[in-house]
Amino acid sequence: MLKIFTTQLQGHFNRIMEQEELNMEDGARILAQSVISDGAILVHGFGEMAAVATEALYGAEPLKSAKPLFTNGKINEVEDVDSVLLITRFSTDEEAIKLAEELRSKGIQTVAISAIVKTEGERTLEKSVDIHIDCKLTKPLIPDDVGTRYGFPSVMTALYAYFGLKFTIKEMVEEFE
Structure with missing residues (x-):
């Protein structure tokens, strides 16, 4: 099973x-x-994606200038020079969409990471932020003997996308300095 999981996960990383x-x-x-x-x-991660926000804020190599978007359940003040990174499992997450729309109405530039879910609705996260990174994982990776699937590493694919973003930010900041 681990070999199948690894192969499938590597495929997702390659697509990202x-x-x-x-x-x-x-x-x-x-x-x-x-x-x-x-x-x-x-930075803010919804649900299990708080793991990605934790990595950005408190990991071994924190994201430069990163601060939590929320403290004690209340949104922190966002200045004109600030930007926001939101991470959630799916692009249909209503709470994330609502927050992104609120930030957009205040002129705050926002980047999001989530898996794009095809939907008929107009309100999706990728339409509510300035830039959206699709982490591609919309269903579990491993098929079982009866046709169902299991193994849904949403945090792993979001972390992969986050690190791609982080490394690019680092390069840009170093070029500026």
Whole structure:
């Protein structure tokens, strides 16, 4: 099973790398502008994606200028030079969409990471943010003997997309300095 899981996961990583490179660059440009302008990158992960926000804020190599978007359940002040990074499992997450629309109405540049879910509705996260990075995982990876699937590593694919974004931000900031 682990070999199947690894092969499937590597395929997702490759698709993110190949298909989301331009979005990562554009998202990194927005977030790097905040770093260069002495602003902050305010980060928030919904549900299990709090793991990605934790990595960005408190990991071994924190994202430069990163701060939590929320403290004690209340949104922190977002300045004009700040930008926001939102991470959620699916692009149909109503709470994430609502927050992204609120940030957009205030003129706050926002980048999001989530798996795009095809939907008939007009309200999706990728339409509510400035740049969206699709982490591609919409169903479990491993088929079982009866045709159902299991193994849904949403945090792993979002972390992969996050690190692609982080490395690009680092390069841009270093070029500026």
